[in-house]
Amino acid sequence: MSELRGKIAVVGIGEVPTGRYPDTGTIFHAIESAKQAIRDAGINKEEIDYVMPTAALYSPAFNTELVTCRVAEELGLKNVSKNCQVFAGGSSSTCGLELAGSLINSKAASTVLFVHADRLGTGVDLQAGIDLFATSGISAEWEVPFGQHYSAIAAMATTRYKYETGTTDEQLASVCVSNRKWAELNPNAFFRKPLTIDEVLSSKMLSTPLHAKMSNMLFDGGAAFIVTSAERARDITDKPVYLLGEGGTVTHFVYSQERDVSRFGWAKAGRKAFAEAGLTPKDIDIAEIYDSYPIFQIIGFEELGFCERGQAGEIFLRGDTWPGGKIPTTTNGGMLSQGHTGAGGAVALLVESFRQLMGKAGERQVPGARFAVETATGGTYMDAQVTILGTEIPS
Amino acid sequence: MDAPVKPKPVPVVNPWARPFWEGTKQGKLLYQKCKDCGTNVFYPRIACISCFSDNLEWVESSGKGTVYTYTVVKSNSPTAFLPDLPYVIAIVKLEEDGVQMLSNIVGCDPDEVRCDMPVEVTFEKLNDEFVLPKFKPFRS
Numbered sequence: 001m002s003e004l005r006g007k008i009a010v011v012g013i014g015e016v017p018t019g020r021y022p023d024t025g026t027i028f029h030a031i032e033s034a035k036q037a038i039r040d041a042g043i044n045k046e047e048i049d050y051v052m053p054t055a056a057l058y059s060p061a062f063n064t065e066l067v068t069c070r071v072a073e074e075l076g077l078k079n080v081s082k083n084c085q086v087f088a089g090g091s092s093s094t095c096g097l098e099l100a101g102s103l104i105n106s107k108a109a110s111t112v113l114f115v116h117a118d119r120l121g122t123g124v125d126l127q128a129g130i131d132l133f134a135t136s137g138i139s140a141e142w143e144v145p146f147g148q149h150y151s152a153i154a155a156m157a158t159t160r161y162k163y164e165t166g167t168t169d170e171q172l173a174s175v176c177v178s179n180r181k182w183a184e185l186n187p188n189a190f191f192r193k194p195l196t197i198d199e200v201l202s203s204k205m206l207s208t209p210l211h212a213k214m215s216n217m218l219f220d221g222g223a224a225f226i227v228t229s230a231e232r233a234r235d236i237t238d239k240p241v242y243l244l245g246e247g248g249t250v251t252h253f254v255y256s257q258e259r260d261v262s263r264f265g266w267a268k269a270g271r272k273a274f275a276e277a278g279l280t281p282k283d284i285d286i287a288e289i290y291d292s293y294p295i296f297q298i299i300g301f302e303e304l305g306f307c308e309r310g311q312a313g314e315i316f317l318r319g320d321t322w323p324g325g326k327i328p329t330t331t332n333g334g335m336l337s338q339g340h341t342g343a344g345g346a347v348a349l350l351v352e353s354f355r356q357l358m359g360k361a362g363e364r365q366v367p368g369a370r371f372a373v374e375t376a377t378g379g380t381y382m383d384a385q386v387t388i389l390g391t392e393i394p395s
Numbered sequence: 396m397d398a399p400v401k402p403k404p405v406p407v408v409n410p411w412a413r414p415f416w417e418g419t420k421q422g423k424l425l426y427q428k429c430k431d432c433g434t435n436v437f438y439p440r441i442a443c444i445s446c447f448s449d450n451l452e453w454v455e456s457s458g459k460g461t462v463y464t465y466t467v468v469k470s471n472s473p474t475a476f477l478p479d480l481p482y483v484i485a486i487v488k489l490e491e492d493g494v495q496m497l498s499n500i501v502g503c504d505p506d507e508v509r510c511d512m513p514v515e516v517t518f519e520k521l522n523d524e525f526v527l528p529k530f531k532p533f534r535s
Binding site: 127130131135139140141142143144145146147148149151152155156157158159160163204205206207208209210212254255256257261 | 403404405406407408409412438463464465466467468469470471472473474475476479482484485486495496497498499510511521525527
């Protein structure tokens with residue numbers, strides 16, 4: 001078990017609205033998010049001694065700027081000792097927080113700026129985006145030659161899950177509706193118009209049983225957060241968000257080698273995170289579950305223990321996960337409604353967890369939220385990462 | 396529809412997997428078996444995935460298995476596969492314990508494919524260099 005429980009905290013967040021910005025330099029998404037996070041924390045920018053960008057996928061040249069200290073220089077940060085990229089695909093959020101926390105807890109760093117920016121909406125065209133994602137993280141020897149790509153990957157998980165549980169297409173579509181209800185209240189979300197189950201199920205079929213409106217779409221965006229010690233956090237703010245538990249499982253590289261595509265490693269990762277936090281799913285006020293496609297949100301929700309296997313579809317359908325529901329879930333609208341920005345999909349979810357616990361979520365604020373769980377996964381759902389956060393450290 | 400067709404991607408072969416691809420050219424579906432602990436290994440590795448021994452041998456699969464899961468790709472495929480729409484991608488679990496692989500289901504109406512459906516291997520020439528193992532419904 002890690003020694004981080006209650007030792008580190010997040011004190012500031014920033015985010016640019018997810019969208020299409022053909023005329024905006026991509027670095028803006030990084031430095032605007034970082035500026036907001038520094039001002040949100042209310043700290044002097046010179047307190048930041050470690051800059052931790054995660055990777056941008058759309059352009060190796062832009063990613064190299066992130067690696068070669070552009071964020072620190074653009075912001076005029078004078079006390080940065082290291083700028084080091086942390087990248088774990090869609091799990092970069094969770095892995096970044098844990099690494100930042102470890103550096104702080106070991107006194108190798110005192111205040112870490114984690115930042116993400118990418119331009120997958122306007123930096124690549126639609127078909128190029130499909131081709132990019134047909135190959136990144138997909139085995140060039142064992143899967144690419146058979147026409148594998150991300151919609152098919154999600155579709156195959158959905159097929160098996162439906163076969164084993166009897167979950168319906170209507171229930172799957174209700175995940176999209178639930179996320180949209182949150183996005184309607186989120187000014188940083190791209191898709192904010194109400195969505196119905198019929199609209200989802202009448203949208204184009206991609207790969208059976210996956211419809212177009214069950215698929216995330218790629219956009220431009222950026223987000224940032226600032227991590228420091230719990231002790232320092234209490235001096236800075238009366239609303240620090242503490243890291244309480246982390247759990248992870250790496251399950252595969254080649255998707256077709258995964259032994260159970262209707263479960264993955266979430267149960268094991270969840271048990272570890274909850275044990276470390278000293279909490280159970282019943283204690284959780286907000287479940288920020290990684291979506292990208294409805295099936296992964298359903299599987300994550302169930303395997304973490306928020307309901308029995310096969311029950312999530314009904315729970316999303318009847319509104320328990322909606323604003324005002326019993327277990328508010330994926331409250332920024334997720335990648336399905338806020339939009340997918342690459343590694344930023346889960347960074348946005350993590351930032352939303354902090355935002356809700358800080359009480360800064362505006363119209364969609366979950367009243368009195370004390371404990372949140374956030375999940376992340378990268379590649380072809382190669383891992384399961386679970387983070388538990390709180391406004392207090394349970395005794 | 397006369398747009399130039401993007402060529403199909405060919406397997407990027409790791410040196411230690413070459414016997415597998417030589418096998419498909421001869422109509423054989425090969426996997427590795429650990430001579431020390433008996434574990435079946437697929438895809439090909441440089442050491443046993445259980446006991447980490449280097450003592451791996453190549454053995455031939457029966458080629459029979461079942462569809463673990465599948466999807467019928469109807470649209471928005473990678474460019475090279477647009478001419479093939481609709482096509483079926485599936486994970487097939489072979490009879491040999493632990494051996495499973497991605498492939499295409501051919502030789503039937505895509506909408507007939509089901510989970511746990513019995514299938515058998517069939518070999519399709521991709522080009523002069525490669526033959527891909529695909530699967531068709533097994534009718535005993």
